[in-house]
Amino acid sequence: MERAAGSAEAPHEAAPLLPRPPAPSSGTAGVPAAPGGKGPAGGAGPGGRLPAGPCSARCTLALLAHGALLVAYALRAALSIAIIAITGGSPPSGNHSAPGPRLPQVGAPVYNWSAETQGIVLSSFFYGYGLTQALGGYGAGLFGGKLVLGSGLLLSSALTLLVPRAAELGMGVLVGLQALLGLAQGVIFPAQYTLWAKWAPPLERSRLMNIADAGCTFGTFSALLVAGIICQSLGWPLVFYIFGGVGCAWCLCWFLLVYEDPASHPWISAGEREYIMSSLAHQGSSHGRSLPLGAMAKSLPVWAIAIACFCTDWLFYMLLTSMPTFMSNVLHFDLRENGLLSSLPYIGNGLGHILAGLLADFLLARRVLGTAAVRKLFSALGMLLPSVFLVVVPYIGSSSTAAVVLLTLALTIISMTGAGININHIDIAPRYAGFLLGVTNTFGIIAGIIAPTADLQEGWRNAFFVAAALNVFGLIFYVAFGSGTVQGWAREDGVHEWSSVLL
Secondary structure, eight states, X not given: OOOOOOOSSSTTSSSSOOOOOSSOOOOSSOOOOOGGGXXXXXXXXXXXXXXXXXXXXXXXXXXXXXXXXXXXXXXXXXXXXXXXHHTTTOXXXXXXXXXXXXXXXXXXXXXXXXXXHHHHHHHHHHHHHTTSHHHHHHHHHHHOHHHHHHHHHHHHHHHHTTHHHHHHHOHHHHHHHHHHHHHHHTTHHHHHHHHHHHXXXXXXXXXXHHHHHHHHHHHHXXXXXXXXXXXXXXXXXXXXXXXXXXXXHHHHHHHHHOOSSGGGOSSSOHHHHHHHHHHTTTSOOOOOSOOOHHHHHTOHHHHHHHHHHHHHHHHHHHHHHHHHHHXXXXXXXXXXXXXXXXXXXXXXXXXXXXXXXXXHHHHHHTTXXXXXXXXXXXXXXXXXXXXXXXXXXXXXXTOHHHHHHHHHHHHHHGGGGGGTTTTHHHHHOGGGHHHHHHHHHHHHHHHHHHHHHHHHHHOHHHHHHHHHHHHHHHHHHHHHHOOOSOOGGGOOXXXXXXXXXXX
């Protein structure tokens, strides 16, 4: 999720030059245009910009954030594929496809969980995950993104180590542990958003945040690829011990190497520190203890983003949590094949996310389209095309290859919404983007709670049709009411020059 950067003359939009803002003051984001369109004041290099080299502090932060999100998503996806080994590989009751082979267990216990039980276990993560989204964005604004993100990742890593013991104690204990894991991870993404507000110059937000965000899908890819091999070779409990241990180790790197802002970084060059701080000096301060909740609740663009997030996340979480079971029970792949084939769509999603961000930046920088048009275009492509692929899957017969290709295309193209509805948070409310992201993500988490259970109980064909219909509905609502303009309630006195974003 990132804010697409604009041109050097108008960093927030493909729009005419904005008036020069007042003298620099502390803030979170934004690049003022210098007189004559020569770029951000205090910068260096062509157009006043200081290129982000591979050893720059902000690129290092992007790699560390990529690793943090990779670990976080690997932790949350581990159970999705390990549950096949946990239940012995037998199809859930109520699934009418032909039974798949039982999997060899390497000294690991096997639990005879019904389809309903499996759905509850997979969904329980989201019970907690949705509760701390807004709290994470609000807390990161007060206490700092580094502390909130690192603490959430450390706690979720420690809880992952306890999953085998929780399963042994009973399904209820495992459900509770998964809910706690969701509580811990719910703060991670909003906190990352808050951290980037202090580090990413607007003209570089897309590339930096895309590098970090790619960790989400590559983390899922890693889990789906590695977890199956571990289950068959070492037993499913080792999945959680290994993943949790790696997470704890990465948290040590996070707390030692990440700094809250350029001013507190001891090794950053003076030129880079000056460039980042001057480029972010005029967008206004981040939110304080009070928030314009009433204005947010009455804002149609906020509702448009929230509904679109709900519909898109329904499809995404359905595939994230249920694709391994679909591969095993419907396409009849064994666990080793399942992990590999289930992970392919996430490679496409990660690469598609980066390419979509670059393309969106190109369109804005060249003034081909305005912000609202770019957001709606990328959202339309990312929501409509995957819906078509899902409708086709049930009609392709026994061709497992075609099913994998279509599901891979669906998860690849849905990444285009990263340059649409996801970035739109910053377009309409840059000061409250972290909190607003948490609020709209909560709507998406509700979809994550419902979707896996619906998939296992209602049959795959109906599940695919429902996901496609929801995406079409969400797209229509977003196109009708979405906006690329900073809302009046999101502005700060004295900085109206930068907030006068044009469609």
